[in-house]
Amino acid sequence: MNENMQNQPPLTRRNFIKTSSAVAVGVTAAVNFPSVLRGQAAQTFNAAIIGCGGRGMGAGRNFLDAAKAAGVEAKIVAAADIFPEASKKAKDNFGVADDACFSGWDGYQKALAVPGVNYAIIAGPPGVRPFHFKAAVETGKHCFIEKPVAADGPGCRIMYECYEKSKQKGLKVAAGTQRRHQATYIDTVKRIQDGAIGDVQFMRAYWVNGGPIWHRGDKGETEMEKQVRNWYHYIWLSGDHICEQHVHNIDVCNWVMNATPVKAWGSGGRGSLGNKSGHIWDHFAIEFEYANGVRMYSYCGQQKRTWSSVSESIHGSKGFSNPSGTIMPKDGARIRSAAKGLDPYVQEHVDLLNSIVKSTDLNEAKQVTDSTLTAIMGREAAYSGALVEWDQILNSKFTYTPAKMEWGPAPIVPVPEPGQHDIFKA
Template identity: 65%
Template sequence: MKKTNTQQTEVTRRNFLKGATVVAGAAAVGFPSILHAQANITLNAAIIGLGGRGSGAGNNFLNAAQAAGVQAKIVATADIFPGKARDLQDKWGVPENQRFSGFDSYVKAMSVPGVNYVILAEPPGFRPIHFKTAIEMGKHVFTEKPVATDAPGCRIMYAAYEMAKQKGLKVAAGTQRRHQAGYIETIKRLQDGAIGDIVTLRAYWVNGGPIWHRGVKAGVSPLEVQINNWYHYIWLSGDHICEQHVHNLDVCNWIMNSHPVRCWGMGARQQLGDKAGEIWDNFAVEYEYANGTRMYSYCGQIKRAWASVSEAVHGTLGTSNPSGSISTKDGQRWRSSLRLQSNDPYTQEHIDLINAIVKGTELNEAKNVTDSTLTAIMGREAAYSGGEVKWDDILNNEFKYGPDALYTDVSKMQWGEFRTLKPPMPSQHNILAKPAQVSVA
């Protein structure tokens, strides 16, 4: 990605004005909607996971289809718990006999005749096997992020990505910044050398106070407690460095068109107190890419005076906020003016997926989001262990945070199979030392 000194050119006012002219044209013309002659397809969606993101993604999908001029329906839903989001399913018009619950509900929903669009919004620990199943069944997929919580899950994702390519299936991920106009245009300029060689990157998700917790109800099984509070368990969420900070890490990987090769980190469980769970609430990780560029990552769900959800890039010729602005050392300033079909990136990611399906254009973001998920996992394990973690070591690691069924056929899981599920606390293990696997007593 780096340019040599002989290839490198100064960013001048002429270059900026030339770029601005092109962008102005793009902004005026806009991105065309799907041609009506091509829009005779009906998209029938199955939503897997009916929590806040699944409910939101369902509405985003319907809004996107309307914007793109394509007929679309939500025809099936699945959630581990019965009765979830009933009012919303009524509004969507999902038939009662196509609302499924239980560990096998995802298979039943995907098997409904006519389903050709699957939205994955269940807790991340279930995502690899759900994604693999959707691809095996020949469905186009929108998957929320992150897409795994450990290396075995990531390897399932990488294999399913290759399968999707072979089948010509389209995949979009919930890393919505890749569908946001300012990021798209700015990162293209950065990759074209607008600020010279990239020297360092910074990534922040330092936001508000502790994350939600639904508490522990008397008489409820340990497994149900953990799934109800999925964010607080590593096997289900990957810890908040994966669940949320993956957005910022993905932007940095996108800019570098690569992933880090090693990292070091630290963190703590500082303000979660005695709430049931095992995750930490702050991480600080230093990553290194293959060309020596460093990325400094900070994330926390803790109360503090300073907060930021952002990224920053420093180059030999200037700096950038990759969401839409560039400043060069010679005093030039540039801001993105690009506009897409939707001002809402959560809707735009579905518009882009629908366009790819109907037009037959290329779109498969499974590898990108898996790379960024594994980047977060690598940083998490560096903080947990206190040691240096290398990409190849974590990629090939065999340690599973979840029960074995999570990586083979979760549809066969039953509530009665589990009396106690006790993942190891981060302070009690070093993943690279290959500790004993999670056991189900």
């Protein structure tokens, strides 16, 4: 099962209506409803979607639902995808004008240049996220950026620079790490940080999922097209599974600790993927260590399994927590969070709209880059067979990204092999 299948039903008229009305019901009941937005002077949000796949379309729908809930005007007025048939989905789903649906390697620049665009929904593959975010920040857009936000150290450094620029410009940024916008998580993480389970001693993070990831075959006239169409299987585009999906669980642990780990070591490999094209692995087991000695044990994989779990658990001196909503003290009754909120996929846009209208602080670009880099540190430790430290990965020059972003030949990188793979070469 892939993450998109798990979290986002396919966009059909029927489930669009179902989702919209579910949100409307949630709004009347939700404590997180942004009352600040009600009755505000009209401010119209004009969004451009960059990356019109499953999540781009889903996030577009979430943005419109959030605006409706908040009582602000919102439209999707531009779209870009590298493939024209994908950007056309924005026309079919949201009525974006033909001449505002762009494709090609520079389509994102054209979409951001459409007059009136003030909100960018950036949902292409992670490896191109830094370039898309950079362009959005340079052109002064508030941004929703999907996770993860890069595939290597150089990509993360672009993200950190753009975070600084976006702060200077007063732009607001929300990231697709939606657990940070989910009421029960917010409540439970706060309880942990307030000492409900004592001192954190260790944490476990799982994305040990129910089955192999999609593989779209080798379609395309050039090697570059084949890789982009099948992007998950190429490290430069997806960052591999530990980064692409497990970043959610890693992010929760970083959130609990309010820190990033200082080093990582571990192992993994490529089992179920066999001879399929691509060079990612399909399972990782990594130990991350924070500066205070606390460790995060992280397991992720996409193989046929009879046991699976997508979760985190936090173990403290006085108890244990599943931070999605439960505290289990050693000497007391279980506490289940009763916090109520909207669907977190909608709430993240509500929070972003709210921060723009109210001019409050919301910029999640750094925290999502921190968690992306954490995942990359773990991945590179496993690929290389070495212990990797935070500063090494942060400053690493090695990139998987081809020198030229254009249709044509593309490097075919070997599957990383511990002992052979050297991430610290320039």
